[in-house]
Amino acid sequence: MKSDNDKKYDLEAQTFVFVKNVIGPLICINHCMAQKNILNFLERQRYCVLSTSSKTGKPESAIMTSVWKNKQIVLVTSKSSRKYVNLVKNKKVSLVYTNAQYTKGAQIDGIAKLIPENKAAALQKMFIKKRPGSAVYLKKKPYGDMVWIIITPKLVRYFSKYGMKMVETRKLR
Numbered sequence: 001m002k003s004d005n006d007k008k009y010d011l012e013a014q015t016f017v018f019v020k021n022v023i024g025p026l027i028c029i030n031h032c033m034a035q036k037n038i039l040n041f042l043e044r045q046r047y048c049v050l051s052t053s054s055k056t057g058k059p060e061s062a063i064m065t066s067v068w069k070n071k072q073i074v075l076v077t078s079k080s081s082r083k084y085v086n087l088v089k090n091k092k093v094s095l096v097y098t099n100a101q102y103t104k105g106a107q108i109d110g111i112a113k114l115i116p117e118n119k120a121a122a123l124q125k126m127f128i129k130k131r132p133g134s135a136v137y138l139k140k141k142p143y144g145d146m147v148w149i150i151i152t153p154k155l156v157r158y159f160s161k162y163g164m165k166m167v168e169t170r171k172l173r
Contacts, residue, residue, distance in 0.1 A: 052086035073151040107157040115148040
């Protein structure tokens with residue numbers, strides 16, 4: 001039986017589920033099975049589109065290589081990039097992931113934390129282990145000093161050919 005906190009809307013074959021039951025760092029849809037499937041999908045994706053806002057509010061997007069670690073997203077960029085300049089002023093971000101067939105995907109709103117390169121040796125090692133092709137880029141530093149970005153998701157909108165689910169996320173206190 002659904003509680004009063006759970007609301008379901010069916011709009012033209014798109015299903016939106018708003019869930020308020022906290023069980024772990026993420027809020028769960030349908031007893032964690034859906035949450036586990038969503039996280040498995042996201043962890044398998046290599047690329048995402050990261051969107052930030054310029055100081056004038058203009059949206060700016062970039063394709064990024066990403067790694068999921070402890071239900072957070074890890075990215076790396078140059079300090080000379082627009083992303084870095086934008087994130088210094090505004091930590092709010094959006095990301096989009098999709099599979100190659102566009103049958104599954106996710107839109108994520110979150111908060112970014114910037115980690116300087118000199119404090120990110122463990123992140124770099126983990127990133128290279130999961131994304132070996134990034135090693136050359138990270139070692140050559142073609143655009144200067146690097147900065148690591150850790151994004152904590154606040155809202156995940158997962159979609160598949162079966163509809164859309166919205167997962168609100170929050171940290172345990």
